[in-house]
Amino acid sequence: MAEKTDLEIWQMLQHPVSRDKGFTLLMERYKERIYWYIRRLVINHEDAEDVLQETFINAYRYAGSFNGKSKIYTWLYKIATNECIAFFRRSKKTDIKMVEISQQLENQFSETGAETSETILLKFQEAIQLLPEKQRIVFNLRYYDELSYEEMEEITGSSAGTLKTNYHYATEKVKNYLNNF
Amino acid sequence: MxxxxxxxxxxxxxxxxxxxxxxxxxxxxxxxxxxxxxxxxxxxxxxxxxxxxxxxxxxxxxxxxxxxxxxxxxxxxxxxxxxxxxxxxxxxxxxxxxxxLPTKEKAELPVIEKPETWEKLLAEMTDEELVALADDLYDELFADELTTD
Structure with missing residues (x-):
């Protein structure tokens, strides 16, 4: 059986009979990609799991609001981004201090049994976490997920020019932070 | 670094x-x-x-x-x-x-009983009495006509 296209999956989501099947296909296709995007923003696995579930539950409930003109994964990124922002507001993690970020990241490293040579990775994540919320989101979308500025426009609602500026400032800040390390 | x-x-x-x-x-x-x-x-x-x-x-x-x-x-x-x-x-x-007034009392007002009383009265009257009554009423009506102007 041929693999379903995103459009077919979305059509399945629209009908009550095929809704659950469509949801399963959608999640199987994008869960890892969306999970890692969320995880890089919220750091903690449990938080990432909650946000991931909320993202796909919203996709299940509001499938009718997707117009089908854009790509289905940009729509998922958009929901995930909004959920992450809501999570930041709830936990007020946008204003956490550098020490707290380092502590959180170090805990992650100790949990995963990372070597000391991977300290640079920790510092890199630390630098990203210190970016302002918008720049952090833009940096993750561009650097890790390699999305185009047009796709990022759909996700964030900002213009391509603003996004390019945000990304430029974000990379400069990360570089400066790591150069001083 | x-x-x-x-x-x-x-x-x-x-x-x-x-x-x-x-x-x-x-x-x-x-x-x-x-x-x-x-x-x-x-x-x-x-x-x-x-x-x-x-x-x-x-x-x-x-x-x-x-x-x-x-x-x-x-x-x-x-x-x-x-x-x-x-x-x-x-x-x-x-x-x-x-x-x-209670609704029952209002329904029993003498508006309906009046014709029965007059009928009874008239039925009990003799012919002479009726003629006398008619004369009296005629006089009264005539007198009203004279006084109302």
Whole structure:
């Protein structure tokens, strides 16, 4: 059986009979990609799991609001981004201090049994976490997920020019932070 | 670290890991949650609809009650007003006029009994008495005509 296209999956989501099947296909296709995007923003696995579930539950409930003109994964990124922002507001993690970020990241490293040579990775994540919320989101979308500025426009609602500026400032800040390390 | 940081050194590496089997279970777990959430939302929508309907019903009932209550008072007035002049002056002064009369009493006002009494009276009268009465009435009417001008 041929693999379903995103459009077919979305059509399945629209009908009550095929809704659950469509949801399963959608999640199987994008869960890892969306999970890692969320995880890089919220750091903690449990938080990432909650946000991931909320993202796909919203996709299940509001499938009718997707117009089908854009790509289905940009729509998922958009929901995930909004959920992450809501999570930041709830936990007020946008204003956490550098020490707290380092502590959180170090805990992650100790949990995963990372070597000391991977300290640079920790510092890199630390630098990203210190970016302002918008720049952090833009940096993750561009650097890790390699999305185009047009796709990022759909996700964030900002213009391509603003996004390019945000990304430029974000990379400069990360570089400066790591150069001083 | 003096040399310029190079992003290629890091690449797309991420220091995080996920628990074993996490991605195998997450789909079914999320689907169950999504269904539950949908069910709750459906129940909430029904409750909202029922609440709105109940509120509307109460509002309509109150409006109808107030509307139907007003004509009752008006009909009472209609019944009471013509009955009042029938009462003798002494009786109306003696009784409390502000106190509303019971509906049964209003129905028994002598408006219906009057023709029966007159008929009885006329039936009991002799021919001579009737002629005398007719003469008297004629005189009275004639006298009224003379005085009203």
């Amino acid at each position: 003096n040399k310029e940081f190079d992003f290629d050194r890091i690449g797309k590496q991420i220091p995080y890991k996920v628990p074993n089997g996490f991605f195998d279970e997450i789909t079914s777990r999320t689907l169950i949650k999504a269904r539950e959430r949908e069910q709750k939302a459906k129940i909430r929508r029904i409750y909202t609809a029922v609440s709105v309907a109940a509120s509307l019903l109460i509002m309509i009932s109150v409006a109808l009650f107030l509307k139907t209550g007003q004509p009752d008072i008006q009909t009472e007035n209609v019944v009471v007003q013509p009955a009042e002049p029938v009462k003798p002056l002494s009786e109306s002064v003696a009784t409390n006029t502000t106190e509303p």
